[in-house]
Amino acid sequence: xxxxxxxxxxxxxxxxxxxxxxxxxxxxxxxxxxxxxxxxxxxxxxxxxxxxxxxxxxxxxxxxxxxxxxxxxxxxxxxxxxxxxxxxxxxxxxxxxxxxxxxxxxxxxxxxxxxxx
Amino acid sequence: xxxxxxxxxxxxxxxxxxxxxxxxxxxxxxxxxxxxxxxxxxxxxxxxxxxxxxxxxxxxxxxxxxxxxxxxxxxxxxxxxxxxxxxxxxxxxxxxxxxxxxxxxxxxxxx
Numbered sequence: 001x002x003x004x005x006x007x008x009x010x011x012x013x014x015x016x017x018x019x020x021x022x023x024x025x026x027x028x029x030x031x032x033x034x035x036x037x038x039x040x041x042x043x044x045x046x047x048x049x050x051x052x053x054x055x056x057x058x059x060x061x062x063x064x065x066x067x068x069x070x071x072x073x074x075x076x077x078x079x080x081x082x083x084x085x086x087x088x089x090x091x092x093x094x095x096x097x098x099x100x101x102x103x104x105x106x107x108x109x110x111x112x113x114x115x116x117x
Numbered sequence: 118x119x120x121x122x123x124x125x126x127x128x129x130x131x132x133x134x135x136x137x138x139x140x141x142x143x144x145x146x147x148x149x150x151x152x153x154x155x156x157x158x159x160x161x162x163x164x165x166x167x168x169x170x171x172x173x174x175x176x177x178x179x180x181x182x183x184x185x186x187x188x189x190x191x192x193x194x195x196x197x198x199x200x201x202x203x204x205x206x207x208x209x210x211x212x213x214x215x216x217x218x219x220x221x222x223x224x225x226x227x228x
Contacts, residue, residue: 033216035218041220042205042218042219042220042221043153043161043205043207043218044218045215045216045217045218048216056215058215059215091160091161105163106163107162107163108160108161108162109160110160111160
């Protein structure tokens with residue numbers, strides 16, 4: 001079946017521009033997660049959605065970052081006024097129920113590689 | 118103080134031997150613990166989750182949790198070259214809905 005998809009796969013932008021990253025979770029998955037991974041680093045947890053609600057947004061690095069989700073489907077991560085330090089791979093994952101409270105498996109998308117020049 | 122710590126490696130283990138990966142965490146109220154495997158240039162995949170003290174086995178993988186000592190480990194039995202990857206430890210701190218990752222341990226299985 002279809003897995004988690006993300007678009008675009010690669011995005012090159014100029015410093016100061018806004019970018020929007022999209023994630024389509026596996027159908028029926030209620031939980032959706034956004035992570036950032038800088039080159040050679042571990043994953044940085046950004047935010048998770050249960051349905052279209054985000055219980056805790058404090059993982060977002062700054063107020064230039066925002067995320068929303070429509071129902072239990074697509075989510076967008078928006079970065080305003082991009083900076084060079086925003087360059088990273090942005091990963092999205094989904095699970096049937098939140099892995100925080102269950103033994104459910106989390107499935108990752110292929111990621112969006114963002115390069116800010 | 119770093120919240121989740123792992124030895125970056127690389128950890129080299131002969132094929133067929135047991136690979137032992139360790140992770141320590143700082144927050145005593147942590148509730149949920151995860152091990153992910155990430156091949157170079159690929160997305161992570163969740164391979165084990167553990168919530169209670171003790172061992173949890175799944176095939177060649179065993180996760181071990183000791184909340185009193187604040188560490189969680191992953192054992193890989195009969196290591197195969199295909200196990201060569203970076204292994205990420207992640208912890209839900211329990212006080213909020215965040216998952217904190219370590220920087221990962223690179224594991225290299227020697228044929």
